[in-house]
């Protein structure tokens with residue numbers, strides 16, 4: 001959320017621009033359109049790409065059915081409501097273009113290869129409520145529309161409506177009647193169903209897609225009705241066609257029923273399966289039980305493939321895990337999990353994905369593990385075996401009696417952990433299960449940790465079937481260190497040993513870094529603005 005000092009600094013450095021037509025409130029237009037000249041004036045466009053951003057003052061001019069770039073001037077960084085070009089999706093999100101007395105959200109799409117750049121208009125939607133579309137029913141409150149059942153055609157959730165999940169909502173059938181659910185920046189979705197099979201959740205099934213493209217200033221929010229406690233609604237789930245384990249060995253196509261709702265199946269043979277895009281999105285106060293003792297996670301990723309783009313995702317105060325990954329190859333950057341009441345990040349069923357930059361921060365009063373990692377509980381040697389690559393993870397554990405480890409590696413899992421910091425838990429690192437030790441010993445490189453820091457009451461703990469100690473495993477790699485990482489909150493303070501260098505992860509998913517942990521320094525807090533209640 002906005003910090004007043006931060007805002008003030010931005011205001012001083014950019015006041016010349018701001019006085020022209022941008023103001024620090026959600027109601028001012030971020031762009032104007034002059035019908036006489038056909039020119040769209042965008043005083044601030046933030047260009048996002050590769051984990052960094054640049055700012056421009058930009059003008060586009062209508063040319064036939066397209067808008068052509070006629071000027072782009074580099075400017076200082078600006079916060080507040082603004083326009084965003086997201087190079088991941090080639091989309092320009094114009095938060096609010098004034099056309100006469102009305103304001104519209106406009107989504108522009110870059111014409112591939114155009115020079116000068118040209119854009120088509122994908123969407124032009126009034127920012128005022130226009131009634132409910134045919135795929136929804138009128139909702140219980142003003143300006144709300146309710147969704148229920150299964151969405152089987154391509155639809156868009158716009159920010160001029162508060163969208164109510166009235167019980168379970170599915171996108172697509174199971175690899176049938178596939179659909180794409182687009183969610184615009186700034187859109188709010190509220191789950192209001194009951195318990196059990198009436199629980200409200202949003203589930204993207206195999207073969208369908210979600211395009212949840214939020215922006216730093218207009219994140220997408222999925223939450224409960226009162227936003228006071230965990231478990232107010234179900235949660236957000238995706239099932240994909242990427243490989244999972246848990247079948248009898250030799251089964252050519254491994255498909256697995258979801259543990260909490262066994263009528264739903266996930267997994268397949270496509271490691272690059274694409275379930276869409278999730279950017280700048282918050283999932284808050286989820287975790288309704290769908291059966292006794294089967295609470296949903298904030299975000300559940302079942303056999304989701306590496307073609308899916310997940311970047312800047314927060315899960316706040318879910319009743320079960322923050323993010324639970326059931327197999328697949330899904331890759332994620334810039335994760336924030338706060339106040340998870342069970343584990344912050346949990347994996348099982350053979351996950352072979354990637355994560356870079358994750359803040360996993362437990363509350364002071366409740367929560368189990370920072371990371372709970374299984375290959376498979378029932379068949380601990382089931383293949384494909386879990387071996388995700390994780391870099392730049394910060395776990396801030398809680399010290400209470402029932403809290404456990406920052407990281408528990410067990411039930412046959414592999415993992416390659418790089419450039420990470422674990423602190424504040426009763427135990428930092430624990431390895432458990434004969435299958436985990438045996439896999440490490442039989443497959444060199446399958447379970448590693450490098451350039452990482454531990455700082456817990458007890459740093460290492462050994463479990464059942466030990467063939468080496470967690471301490472010897474950690475210490476055998478000389479770039480690992482035990483000791484105070486000198487954090488201020490979750491950020492490295494000046495002089496922190498985390499800033500002394502980074503290890504290169506030899507995988508193209510990872511951005512090279514020269515530090516350990518999720519953040520480079522106090523000026524590089526990428527959780528600013530788009531997250532909820534991180535501090």
Ligand SMILES: [Ca+2]
Nearest residue numbers: 297320321324
């Ligand atoms: Ca769980």
Ligand SMILES: [Ca+2]
Nearest residue numbers: 321342343346
């Ligand atoms: Ca768990």
Ligand SMILES: [Ca+2]
Nearest residue numbers: 346347348372
């Ligand atoms: Ca687990």
